[in-house]
Amino acid sequence: MIGNDIIDIERTLLETDWQRKGFIQxxxxxxxxxxxxxxxxxxxxxxxxxxxxxSAYKLFLQTGQDRxxxxxxxxxxxxxxxxxxxxxxELQIYTRSKSDPDFIFTSASPNYADEPVDNVFNLTKTxxxxxxxxxxxxxxxxxxxxxxxxxxxxxxRKTDQxxxxxxxxGQKLGISVSLTHHGDYxxxxxxxxxxx
Amino acid sequence: xxxxVVITGLGVVSPNxxxxxxxxxxxxxxxxxxxxxxxxxxxxxxxxxxxxxxxSEKLKREYLTELxxxxxxSSGILYGCMAGMDAWKDAGLSVSEGVDxxxxxxxxxxxxxxxxxxxxxxxxxxxxxRRLGSTVVAQTMASGVSAYLGGILGLGNQVTTNSSAxxxxxxxxxxxxxxxxAGRAKRMLVGSCSDHGRYMWGGxxxxxxxxxxxxxxxxxxxxxxxxxxxxxxxxxxxxxxVLESLESALERSAPIYAEILxxxxxxxxxxxxxxxxxxxxxxxxxxxxxxxxxxGINPTDIDLINGHLTATSKDxxxxxxxxxxxxxxxEKFPWINSLKSMVGHCLAAAGSxxxxxxxxxxxxxxxxPNINCEDLNEDIGQLISPVRIPQKLIKKDSNIxxxxxxxFGDVNTCIILKKYEN
Amino acid sequence: xxxxxxxxxxxxxxxxPYVQDQEAFESLNENTHFIDDLKVNSANLVDIILDxxxxxxxxxxxxxxxxxxxxxxxxxxxxxxxxxSGIPRNPESKG
Numbered sequence: 170m171i172g173n174d175i176i177d178i179e180r181t182l183l184e185t186d187w188q189r190k191g192f193i194q195x196x197x198x199x200x201x202x203x204x205x206x207x208x209x210x211x212x213x214x215x216x217x218x219x220x221x222x223x224s225a226y227k228l229f230l231q232t233g234q235d236r237x238x239x240x241x242x243x244x245x246x247x248x249x250x251x252x253x254x255x256x257x258x259e260l261q262i263y264t265r266s267k268s269d270p271d272f273i274f275t276s277a278s279p280n281y282a283d284e285p286v287d288n289v290f291n292l293t294k295t296x297x298x299x300x301x302x303x304x305x306x307x308x309x310x311x312x313x314x315x316x317x318x319x320x321x322x323x324x325x326r327k328t329d330q331x332x333x334x335x336x337x338x339g340q341k342l343g344i345s346v347s348l349t350h351h352g353d354y355x356x357x358x359x360x361x362x363x364x365x
Numbered sequence: 366x367x368x369x370v371v372i373t374g375l376g377v378v379s380p381n382x383x384x385x386x387x388x389x390x391x392x393x394x395x396x397x398x399x400x401x402x403x404x405x406x407x408x409x410x411x412x413x414x415x416x417x418x419x420x421s422e423k424l425k426r427e428y429l430t431e432l433x434x435x436x437x438x439s440s441g442i443l444y445g446c447m448a449g450m451d452a453w454k455d456a457g458l459s460v461s462e463g464v465d466x467x468x469x470x471x472x473x474x475x476x477x478x479x480x481x482x483x484x485x486x487x488x489x490x491x492x493x494x495r496r497l498g499s500t501v502v503a504q505t506m507a508s509g510v511s512a513y514l515g516g517i518l519g520l521g522n523q524v525t526t527n528s529s530a531x532x533x534x535x536x537x538x539x540x541x542x543x544x545x546x547a548g549r550a551k552r553m554l555v556g557s558c559s560d561h562g563r564y565m566w567g568g569x570x571x572x573x574x575x576x577x578x579x580x581x582x583x584x585x586x587x588x589x590x591x592x593x594x595x596x597x598x599x600x601x602x603x604x605x606x607v608l609e610s611l612e613s614a615l616e617r618s619a620p621i622y623a624e625i626l627x628x629x630x631x632x633x634x635x636x637x638x639x640x641x642x643x644x645x646x647x648x649x650x651x652x653x654x655x656x657x658x659x660x661g662i663n664p665t666d667i668d669l670i671n672g673h674l675t676a677t678s679k680d681x682x683x684x685x686x687x688x689x690x691x692x693x694x695x696e697k698f699p700w701i702n703s704l705k706s707m708v709g710h711c712l713a714a715a716g717s718x719x720x721x722x723x724x725x726x727x728x729x730x731x732x733x734p735n736i737n738c739e740d741l742n743e744d745i746g747q748l749i750s751p752v753r754i755p756q757k758l759i760k761k762d763s764n765i766x767x768x769x770x771x772x773f774g775d776v777n778t779c780i781i782l783k784k785y786e787n
Numbered sequence: 788x789x790x791x792x793x794x795x796x797x798x799x800x801x802x803x804p805y806v807q808d809q810e811a812f813e814s815l816n817e818n819t820h821f822i823d824d825l826k827v828n829s830a831n832l833v834d835i836i837l838d839x840x841x842x843x844x845x846x847x848x849x850x851x852x853x854x855x856x857x858x859x860x861x862x863x864x865x866x867x868x869x870x871x872s873g874i875p876r877n878p879e880s881k882g
Contacts, residue, residue, distance in 0.1 A: 170422055184805075185830045191837050195852070223829060233423025238832060239853045259431035297807050297826045316403070331823060351828065365402040365415065365562045 171285055171345040171360045172227030172262075173276040174220040177352025187215045196222075196240040204247065216273050217266050218245045224277035225255035225262040227347050230332050232260070276347070276358040285360040286311060292355045300350045308346060308357035309335070316361070335359075370545045371785060373619040374456025374607030376448035376556070377721045380416030380600050380708045383424070383447075385455065385721075391707070392722050392733040393758055397584035398708050399598055408563055412575035414583040416600030416709040417561040418444060436498040439478035444603035444714070445510035445558030446517065452605035453518055453554060457619055460518055467613075469522030469550050471540045472511040472605070473533035473557035475713035477526075478504040479564035510558050522550040530772030531673070532630075533557045534604055534716025539628045539778055541608045551613045554605060559714035561601030569599055572642075574677060587710075589674040589703040590684075590745055590754060591738040597675040600709030604717030606724070621785045622728050626662065626765075628780035629655030639775040643679065646686050652777040653690035653769065660781035664691035667699045667781075668763035669732055671723040673771045674703035675710050681744045683771070688748050698749040699767075700759070706736045716770040716778070723768045727784050732759040794862055801838045805831040817859040835861075843869055 187193060193202055193215070201218060208214045222243040229243075230236060246254040255262045255277065263283070266275040276287045290307055292300050305325045312335060313320040322338050325346070335342045346359040375385055380398025382388035391398070398416045405413040420443065425434065428447050437443070449472060453460070458468075476482075481504040488496055503509055508526040515524035523544065529536045534557035541553035559565065569575050576596035579586030587598040614621055631652045633645025657664060670687060674680050687701075688694045704719045711718050726732055734757050741751050762784075769779040789797075799815055806812045807826035811819060821827045827835070836855065840847055845868035847855075854860045 181830070184828060185834060189834070189837065191840070192833055195833050195836065195849075219830065231422055232426055233421070236856060237853045238829075238856055239849050240833075241849050259435065261435070363404065363562075365404050365417065 170228050170231040171276065171278050171347045171358050172224040172231070173274070173287065173347040173349050173356055173358040174223035174227070175289060175349045175351050175354050175356045176216050176220055176273045177354050178271055178273065180352030181216060187212070198241060198244060201245055213268060213273070217268065217275070220266065220273050220275040221245050221253055221255050221264045221277070224264055224275045224347070225257060228262055228277045228279070229257050229260060230330055231345060236330050272354045274356055278360060283360060285358045286315065287356065287358045289354060289356040292350060292353050300355060304348050304350050304355040304357060307355065308348060308359065311357065312344065312359060368546050368548055369611040370542045370608055370625045371611050371614050372606050372622040372625065372724055373609045373614050374452040374458070375622065375721050375724060376451030376455060376605040377718055378418045378420070378444040378448045378602045379718050380418050380602060383418045383420060385451065388721070389725050389729070392704065392725065393731060395734040395736045395758070396707060397736065398600070399583045399586055401580060401583045405563065406580070410567070410570050411577035412570055412596070412598070413580045414586045414598055415561065415566060416598065416602070416711065418602045420447070436500050437504070438481040438484055439504045439509070439560065440480065440562065440601065441474055441558040441560035441603070442478060442504060442510045442513055444601070445472055445474070445556065445605070446513055448556055448558070448603040448605035449514045449554055450517065452556070452607050456607040456609070458607070464519055464521035466521035467550060468520050468552035468554070469544070470511050470514050470520055470524050470554040471527055471537045472514055472554065473527040473537045473713055474507070474510055475528060475530060475533065475559055476565070477507050477509040479560050480562065481505050483564055514554065518554070520554070522553070528713070529776045530774050531710070531712060531715055532770040532772035532776050532778045533713040534718065535720060535768060535770040535778040535780060536630055537717065538606060538608070538625070538720055539630050539780055542625045542628065545608055545610050552607060552609045554607055556603060556605030556717040557713050558603035559601050559712040565601065565712070566599040575599060576676070585737055587676055587706050588737040589676040589705050590680050590735065590742055591676070592740040592742045594676040594680060594742065597677055597705065598709035600711035602708070602711050602714050602718055604714060604719070604721040606717070606720060622724050624783045624785045626660035626781040626783050627656065628778065629659055630778045631655065632777065633775035635775045641775070642773050644682070644771050644777070645775055646682065648775065649686040649771060649777055650690040652779045653687065656767065656779035656781055662765060662781060664693055666765050667691065667767050668761070669726065669766045670699050670701040671719055671766060671768045672701055672703050673769055675705055681742055684745050684748050694748055696750045696752065698753050700732050700753055700755065700761070701749070702733055702735050702755065704733070706738065719770070720768055723766045723782060727763055727766050727782055730760060730762040732761050732763070734758050791862070794865070795858065797842070798858060798861060801842060802827070802835060805835060815858065817862070818857060820857045822856065839865060845869060
């Protein structure tokens, strides 16, 4: 299982004002709000925790749950500038985040010891359909490289809960994947579980 | 007067079908659950094919809570819990708040949670004993699966794990049968499970008993009774049955699949040709005759044999032993099949998964096909008529099925099942 | 109480600034999904909820917010919350 999320910083500055009245109360717990207020980079922390919640949420959907919109159901715990945890009900999810001047990226997996393949890349067009297709293709190229499978026979399909799955000749592969794109940036994360 | 014992529930997690309905459809159609695993190739295994039941993260969570799944790393226990819980539900039994002192479980395995064990060994060797987590013991103790099931279902009679290598599953059924017959329990959830993967299968690969010739055509790899059989294909999963006293079953109007007439468990002592890995033929025959005698039937009453038949060179020897023990040969020999052609050898889970298949054939009136023996072993063909080894589904109402499993350690179990009629 | 067409029109006005798929927006109906169809960024979903709260002078608690993933669900929550306060409010009465 895996989840990820990317935030284009410049774009988010234009799209959302986290300081808008009522905004952080809908998204963050009082404990999390406390961390934000006492941080010397509240903007960075807000969006890092947002991406942690979003990544963990996408992983949670891979357990077969239905989609919902309630960021408060996910609780963030920060261990370091890159590592942290998100708890949703009894599920504890480990996150690793990367803060770049231009983007914030997080990927989430069930265990600290997991080593997903994460990759962030530039998107050259703003059309969301293009961005989706391009991100799919980058993911499949990475999978094809590492597994020696034929790229042409791989494809991505989404479940009715919009969870991406990878198929080879119509057979679902046991690889967990997550895709994200925002503004000028896209990213894929995938993890090949030890099947046998 | 001995208590009669019947089967009132079934559950199964098999490489070719997870859940009773999927499994039933799979064995009817001769569907193979064997696949190629590149990770085995990368590890240097000779046999890179195997049978692993398909269980998604979503399906797991229909059986175990998120709390139970925390730090959980045991495919065998997962399969056992799924099959056991399914069988319990199939029997029309619910899980009560209180303890059910009249119901117990004998749920077997070969080794418990090899994956969790390996994970713990790594941490321990790095001096990280405090990072082990609190469920290592419960998962790795040999009785893990029975303890998990006992707790999930609130069982208050005997809760234990048996272990007798490849005969574990069939032996568990005999042990449950014995307990109910003796009036010590009303109901016993019996079965067995086996982990999948490299740690479970590596030892067999090293012994060179697995086939290495079918990495390119996995579904043709498991070939019991064929001339080209070159070793078995490893599998995994679990099978579970609810055994109940006839009285208890009738009292609660439970649907009854079949009756266990009796059986026999013995060993060849690793003498007279028997070794750790090869059977003493005389002991095998004594087991079969003993089962027939204890069941109070004649050899000619047997319609179908579900054999052990693993696709090694010993297949012919097994047929010979059956033939001599029953005193039947040629056309007079009963129908015979081996589930292993479709699911491989599920090791400790084999006996129970194959027993579930046997009960389904009795209940639904068919004989499942033997796949991959188009080239029947000639010597087998001399002993019994090839007609008796069906390669296609046969519609037949059997009355009596004999099921046997023979395991490492030269151990044998044979049980006799009868179709139940009011 | 306003009729549905009016409500949908008002909803459209609220959602418009956040939409990234104009085609889906043009053909917006009850079943249109904010994220799947309109490609609204999930952070902007918070903005939409806040805008709805402002416009109708209602408070949307988290349990109600959970299912607000499409137009129909949003309309239902609004109707419920307006109903809670007894009188349908004139949207112009709140500054």
